[in-house]
């Protein structure tokens with residue numbers, strides 16, 4: 001029997017609620033598909049800060065490095081907002097990505113048939129949406145140095161640095177090419193090269209690397225236009241390749257096409273070593289502790305983990321089919337409720353999905 005060791009980081013906010021559902025789902029899948037999964041739970045984010053004084057303790061990071069994959073819920077809460085930046089839960093996230101060298105963030109945006117009416121856009125506009133955002137995750141302005149505050153001036157100033165070297169752009173482009181080759185072979189690279197030097201290097205490097213693969217058709221788009229096009233005609237996109245900051249913003253925008261940010265999974269990968277699989281959403285402090293969160297983004301992340309991280313393709317398919325069945329029967333969590341569907345709690349919809357597995 002195949003044996004896997006995964007680390008589960010429940011984090012804060014709605015994290016523990018959606019993690020509980022994910023654990024049960026993984027246990028059921030392992031039974032049905034004949035593999036053994038050891039789920040090692042570790043503290044991460046605000047909860048870890050409270051116990052150890054840091055959001056990403058070394059012990060947690062070491063366990064993650066030794067695992068087959070990491071499943072992460074979400075972190076961040078207003079109660080940590082007053083902490084120094086490096087002690088905040090979100091800094092733990094950046095530290096984890098950096099420690100595991102997770103330079104590639106993959107965010108599939110797919111409209112599930114039974115949710116066509118849940119989108120904030122018209123059905124005709126979203127029905128053909130099936131795209132993947134490939135976002136560079138450990139470079140760019142979130143990591144660039146120097147950064148900081150200048151306080152000895154007349155008026156306070158602050159600054160960040162947006163920096164990429166061509167190697168960083170090359171390796172994320174290669175990931176986008178690999179994904180595009182499994183799909184429609186279309187890449188749209190998004191930048192702001194009309195204004196930013198770093199984007200000029202981005203554009204030149206992407207062109208250089210993609211031109212080596214004759215199957216790939218490459219287009220370029222400025223980020224402001226890309227935001228507009230994602231709302232105007234999202235069906236035109238297949239693989240969107242972009243940097244850390246632009247990818248962060250565009251993938252939240254793209255997420256809403258699917259009806260709720262509670263539906264959007266992601267995988268953060270490197271070329272060797274465990275990946276981190278996590279929903280795109282944050283810790284949703286406004287609904288935490290109420291058992292009303294949508295666990296599906298985390299379940300779809302678990303499905304990506306099964307598929308990409310553990311090679312358990314059939315189990316992943318089983319899970320996705322179970323989710324679709326529950327949605328098509330009209331069951332929804334509150335974020336997707338439209339008056340004509342039955343609203344279930346986080347744990348209730350989890351149980352429905354488990355029953356369909």
Ligand code: NAI
Nearest residue numbers: 074075076077090262280281282283284286287293294335
């Ligand atoms: P958020 O994604 O937590 O919430 C935005 C809105 O979406 C809220 O109204 C929330 O209730 C709703 N929402 C999010 N996930 C949901 C789900 N599964 N089911 C139903 N509704 C859901 O983003 P926000 O409010 O900007 O950030 C809250 C905290 O999360 C902040 O501390 C932020 O830094 C952190 N954050 C953490 C991330 C992570 O752990 N990967 C990513 C984004 C934000």
Ligand code: MG
Nearest residue numbers: 248249252280
């Ligand atoms: Mg974000």
